[in-house]
Amino acid sequence: xxxxxxxxxxxxxxxxxxxxxxxxxxxxxxxxxxxxxxxxxxxxxxxxxxxxxxxxxxxxxxxxxxxxxxxxxxxxxxxxxxxxxxxxxxxxxxxxxxxxxxxxxxxxxxxxxxxxxxxxxxxxxxxxxxxxxxxxxxxxxxxxxxxxxxxxxxxxxxxxxxxxxxxxxxxxxxxxxxx
Amino acid sequence: xxxxxxxxxxxxxxxxxxxxxxxxxxxxxxxxxxxxxxxxxxxxxxxxxxxxxxxxxxxxxxxxxxxxxxxxxxxxxxxxxxxxxxxxxxxxxxxxxxxxxxxxxxxxxxxxxxxxxxxxxxxxxxxxxxxxxxxxxxxxxxxxxxxxxxxxxxxxxxxxxxxxxxxxxxxxxxxxxxxxxxxxxxxxxxxxxxxxxxxx
Numbered sequence: 221x222x223x224x225x226x227x228x229x230x231x232x233x234x235x236x237x238x239x240x241x242x243x244x245x246x247x248x249x250x251x252x253x254x255x256x257x258x259x260x261x262x263x264x265x266x267x268x269x270x271x272x273x274x275x276x277x278x279x280x281x282x283x284x285x286x287x288x289x290x291x292x293x294x295x296x297x298x299x300x301x302x303x304x305x306x307x308x309x310x311x312x313x314x315x316x317x318x319x320x321x322x323x324x325x326x327x328x329x330x331x332x333x334x335x336x337x338x339x340x341x342x343x344x345x346x347x348x349x350x351x352x353x354x355x356x357x358x359x360x361x362x363x364x365x366x367x368x369x370x371x372x373x374x375x376x377x378x379x380x381x382x383x384x385x386x387x388x389x390x391x392x393x394x395x396x397x398x399x
Numbered sequence: 400x401x402x403x404x405x406x407x408x409x410x411x412x413x414x415x416x417x418x419x420x421x422x423x424x425x426x427x428x429x430x431x432x433x434x435x436x437x438x439x440x441x442x443x444x445x446x447x448x449x450x451x452x453x454x455x456x457x458x459x460x461x462x463x464x465x466x467x468x469x470x471x472x473x474x475x476x477x478x479x480x481x482x483x484x485x486x487x488x489x490x491x492x493x494x495x496x497x498x499x500x501x502x503x504x505x506x507x508x509x510x511x512x513x514x515x516x517x518x519x520x521x522x523x524x525x526x527x528x529x530x531x532x533x534x535x536x537x538x539x540x541x542x543x544x545x546x547x548x549x550x551x552x553x554x555x556x557x558x559x560x561x562x563x564x565x566x567x568x569x570x571x572x573x574x575x576x577x578x579x580x581x582x583x584x585x586x587x588x589x590x591x592x593x594x595x596x597x598x599x
Contacts, residue, residue: 318423
């Protein structure tokens with residue numbers, strides 16, 4: 221175990237993250253996997269070029285994504301409408317949460333930051349309902365309305381900080397409902 | 400503070416078999432595209448843990464990129480299962496967990512399950528590249544004990560990671576309660592950096 225040392229005015233120490241069970245009989249050994257061996261071979265693509273190529277691959281996915289996004293948003297909207305009228309099946313929150321996570325996790329890499337923000341906020345709300353907080357349909361409905369707004373042409377490429385009333389309003393809703 | 404090497408060598412992913420395990424076909428497609436951009440040419444996708452276990456039985460996988468919420472039991476449960484099976488050729492396979500929940504306690508759970516690294520969702524090409532590069536060029540020893548098998552979890556605390564405040568009630572060396580704020584990717588990286596002998 222390393223000695224404690226001071227860093228930045230705070231006491232710091234090397235900590236063995238292991239529990240008290242990981243003690244004298246611990247075997248520690250070097251590992252050099254095939255992944256590591258092969259990744260170190262000559263002939264790899266330089267980082268900046270690799271990232272450019274990856275971003276180009278995302279751009280190629282964009283046209284298809286727009287269609288997919290429309291379908292997912294419509295599907296989410298219909299699911300929430302069914303839930304509001306009591307016609308959705310018992311696992312509707314799980315389904316809504318899954319769709320919402322998909323939208324959030326795909327929108328951001330493709331540059332739809334406002335959509336990703338709103339979907340992320342809705343995910344937080346749905347997660348709290350899945351964890352047995354009282355389900356507040358109005359808070360979900362206002363997020364769906366925000367998503368429908370954000371999918372429109374003029375809003376689609378906006379960043380969250382460009383529409384502070386919207387984003388702060390959603391944050392207040394989530395904070396109020398998840399307390 | 401980022402632990403990624405300042406000027407890493409070029410990473411060569413050609414002919415490495417990479418497994419993406421995510422319940423979303425669209426997210427898998429985007430990651431697949433990113434990996435192709437990095438030069439990978441052998442990429443498999445599965446949607447659940449059963450798919451992972453079948454794939455691992457049938458062929459050699461060089462690295463797995465796995466979602467924290469992989470159905471039915473989650474990516475961490477799967478990671479523990481892979482690490483704990485003693486007669487399994489994939490026991491030391493690098494495992495990169497994708498998670499939208501970046502709270503410190505969650506990241507520590509992933510580390511304690513035996514993951515090599517956690518990458519915060521949503522994933523960008525740069526963050527994915529850097530995490531793969533970190534795994535490739537920063538090999539860590541493995542620890543085998545009665546209760547844990549996986550990359551060395553020891554880490555150095557140099558004050559709290561940026562963005563996570565300390566409360567007076569926290570115990571010494573305690574990193575705070577589960578309900579803390581989400582960590583930035585650099586802070587996640589710090590939790591996974593192994594202590595290096597002789598470096599202070």
